[in-house]
Amino acid sequence: MKKGYDMSAEEESILQPLLKTGKGFYVFVGVLLILTGWFLYCWYTQLSQGLIVTGMRSVYNAPNYMTYGVAEGSPWGIYVTTFIFWIGISHAGIAISASVRLMNLKKYKVVARMAEVLTLVALPMAALSIVFDVGRPDRLFNLLEFGRFQAPMLWDLSAITTYFMGTIIYLYLSLRGDIDQLALRIPRREWFYKRLAMHYEGTETEKERHKQTLWWLAVAIVPIMVTVHSVVSFVFGLMIARAGWYSTIFAIYFVVGAIVSGVAAVYSLAWIFRWLYKWQSLITDEVLKGITWALRNVLIIYLYLWIAEELTMNYMGSSAELRVSDFLFSGRYAPIFWPMVIIGFAVPAIILLKPVFIKKIFNPKLTFIASIILNVALWVARFTIVVPSLLNPPLYPTGIYIPTITEVSIITGTFWMAVLLYVAFVKLFPIIELDVVEA
Amino acid sequence: MTSVRTLAVGLLGLLLIVAGVSLWVLGDLTTVVVSIALASTGFLWAPLIWFIGIIVILSAALANTLPFKNYLAWLLLLVVGYLAVFVILVSVTSVILP
Numbered sequence: 001m002k003k004g005y006d007m008s009a010e011e012e013s014i015l016q017p018l019l020k021t022g023k024g025f026y027v028f029v030g031v032l033l034i035l036t037g038w039f040l041y042c043w044y045t046q047l048s049q050g051l052i053v054t055g056m057r058s059v060y061n062a063p064n065y066m067t068y069g070v071a072e073g074s075p076w077g078i079y080v081t082t083f084i085f086w087i088g089i090s091h092a093g094i095a096i097s098a099s100v101r102l103m104n105l106k107k108y109k110v111v112a113r114m115a116e117v118l119t120l121v122a123l124p125m126a127a128l129s130i131v132f133d134v135g136r137p138d139r140l141f142n143l144l145e146f147g148r149f150q151a152p153m154l155w156d157l158s159a160i161t162t163y164f165m166g167t168i169i170y171l172y173l174s175l176r177g178d179i180d181q182l183a184l185r186i187p188r189r190e191w192f193y194k195r196l197a198m199h200y201e202g203t204e205t206e207k208e209r210h211k212q213t214l215w216w217l218a219v220a221i222v223p224i225m226v227t228v229h230s231v232v233s234f235v236f237g238l239m240i241a242r243a244g245w246y247s248t249i250f251a252i253y254f255v256v257g258a259i260v261s262g263v264a265a266v267y268s269l270a271w272i273f274r275w276l277y278k279w280q281s282l283i284t285d286e287v288l289k290g291i292t293w294a295l296r297n298v299l300i301i302y303l304y305l306w307i308a309e310e311l312t313m314n315y316m317g318s319s320a321e322l323r324v325s326d327f328l329f330s331g332r333y334a335p336i337f338w339p340m341v342i343i344g345f346a347v348p349a350i351i352l353l354k355p356v357f358i359k360k361i362f363n364p365k366l367t368f369i370a371s372i373i374l375n376v377a378l379w380v381a382r383f384t385i386v387v388p389s390l391l392n393p394p395l396y397p398t399g400i401y402i403p404t405i406t407e408v409s410i411i412t413g414t415f416w417m418a419v420l421l422y423v424a425f426v427k428l429f430p431i432i433e434l435d436v437v438e439a
Numbered sequence: 440m441t442s443v444r445t446l447a448v449g450l451l452g453l454l455l456i457v458a459g460v461s462l463w464v465l466g467d468l469t470t471v472v473v474s475i476a477l478a479s480t481g482f483l484w485a486p487l488i489w490f491i492g493i494i495v496i497l498s499a500a501l502a503n504t505l506p507f508k509n510y511l512a513w514l515l516l517l518v519v520g521y522l523a524v525f526v527i528l529v530s531v532t533s534v535i536l537p
Binding site: 044047048050131136137138139140141143144145146147149154157158161162165166168169170172173176198199206209210213214216217220 | 464487494504506528532
C-alpha cells in the first residue's frame with residue numbers, strides 16, 4: 001500500500017486477490033500450465049497427423065473414400081459442441097453487466113465484472129474450438145479474403161468479432177476508473193496502471209462521460225448478444241439436409257439455452273469467489289437469490305422450448321428425424337441422453353424450484369452444485385443436437401461417434417486456458433468494481 | 440470537440456461497414472451457397488473491410504472518452520490485434536501442417 005494512503009476494510013477485501021498470493025495459487029497455476037502443455041501437444045499431434053487422430057471419421061460400413069466427412073461419422077463432433085457451449089457461456093456475461101447498467105440494478109453490480117470477464121475469456125475459446133475442427137487452419141485468411149455473405153459461418157465470424165470487440169471496449173471503459181485507483185493503492189505496479197489508465201483524471205465530467213458512454217454501449221451490446229447466439233443457431237436451423245436441425249424455433253431455443261448456461265456460470269463464479277475470499281458481506285445471500293431467481297425462470301423457459309421442439313419433431317416427423325430421436329431415446333446415445341434429462345435438468349430444476357414452494361430454505365451451496373450440473377448438462381444437450389443429426393443423414397444411418405483422447409484433451413484444453421486467463425485477470429484487476437464500496 | 444470526434448469515428452465505421460457489405464454482396468451475386476470454388480467468388484477482402492468497419496464503429500465509445508493519441512493507440516491495438524490472431528494461427532499451423 002502506498003505510504004499515507006488508507007484503504008477501507010472493504011477495499012482491502014476486494015483487493016485481496018491482487019495483494020496476497022499464497023502457495024496454493026502457484027500450485028493451481030502450475031497444474032493448469034501442465035494441463036495446457038498437454039493440450040498444446042495434442043493439438044500439435046492433430047495438426048501434424050491430420051483429423052484422422054480424431055473419432056470424427058467412422059470406420060463402420062463404408063468404403064475408404066467415405067470414412068471422413070458428411071457421409072460417415074460426425075465431422076463436427078465435440079469441437080462444434082464446445083463451440084456452442086462457449087458461446088453460451090459468453091452470452092450472459094456481458095448481458096448481466098449490461099442489464100445491471102441499463103436497469104440500474106445496483107445490487108448486482110458486485111457480479112457485473114465477473115460476468116464481463118467471463119465473456120472476454122469464453123469468446124476466444126469458442127473461436128478456437130472452430131479452428132480445431134477445420135482441417136486446414138493455415139487457410140484462415142480465406143475467410144477475410146474470399147468469405148461469402150451467404151454462409152452462416154461468416155455471419156458467426158461477424159457476430160463474434162462484434163461481440164468480442166464490444167466486450168473489450170466495454171470492459172476497459174468500466175475498468176478505467178479502477179485502474180487509476182490501483183495506481184495509488186498498489187505502488188509497485190504504478191507504472192503499469194498509470195499507463196493503462198491513459199490520463200484518467202477522475203473528474204465529475206469524466207465520470208459522467210464514462211457513465212453515458214457505457215450506457216450507450218450497453219444498449220448496443222444487448223442486441224449484439226442476442227444476434228451472436230441466434231447466428232450460431234442458423235448454422236443448424238437453416239440446414240434442411242440434416243434431420244432435427246431445420247427449425248424456426250432454433251434461434252430462440254439457442255438464445256435461451258445460452259442465457260441458462262451463462263447465468264449458471266455467473267452464479268458458480270460468484271459462489272466460488274464468495275467462498276474463496278469470504279465475501280459474504282459483498283456477495284450477499286440476496287444477490288445469490290436474485291441470480292437464482294433469474295436462472296430458475298430461464299431454465300423453465302428453456303425446458304418448455306425443448307419439450308416443444310422434441311414433440312414437434314416426433315409427432316409427425318420424417319423417418320430421418322424419428323431415427324435421430326430413436327438414437328437419443330433408446331439408441332446409442334440413450335446412456336448420455338437420459339442422465340442429461342434426469343440428473344442434468346430435472347435435479348437442478350427441483351433444487352432451483354424448492355425455495356418457491358418452501359420458504360427460507362435457499363441453500364447457496366446446493367444451488368452452486370445445481371449451477372455446475374446445469375452447465376455440464378447443457379454441454380451434453382449441445383452434443384445431442386450436433387452429433388445424432390450428423391450420424392443420421394436422410395438416406396441411411398451411419399456409424400457411431402466416440403471422441404478420441406486427443407479430441408477430449410484439446411477440448412478440455414480450452415477450459416484450462418479459460419481458467420488461466422481468468423486467474424490472470426483476477427491477479428491484475430479487481431474482480432469487483434471498487435465503487436461498489438462507495439455505493 | 441469530443442462529440443465531433445465521436446461522430447466522425449462513428450461515421451467512418453459506418454462507411455466501412457456499408458462499403459464492405461456492398462462489395463461483398465455486389466462481388467457475389469450468386470445465390471448458390473455450395474459447389475462453387477471459393478476463389479472464384481466475391482470481392483477480395485470485402486469481409487475484412489466490413490470487419491474493420493465493425494471495430495471502428497465500436498471504437499467510437501473510446502473516442503468519446505479517451506484523449507486522441509490514446510484513442511489512436513487503442514484503435515491500432517484492436518485492428519492489429521485482430522489481424523495478428525489470424526497471422527499467428529496461419530503462420531504456426533503452416534509450419535506444423537505437413
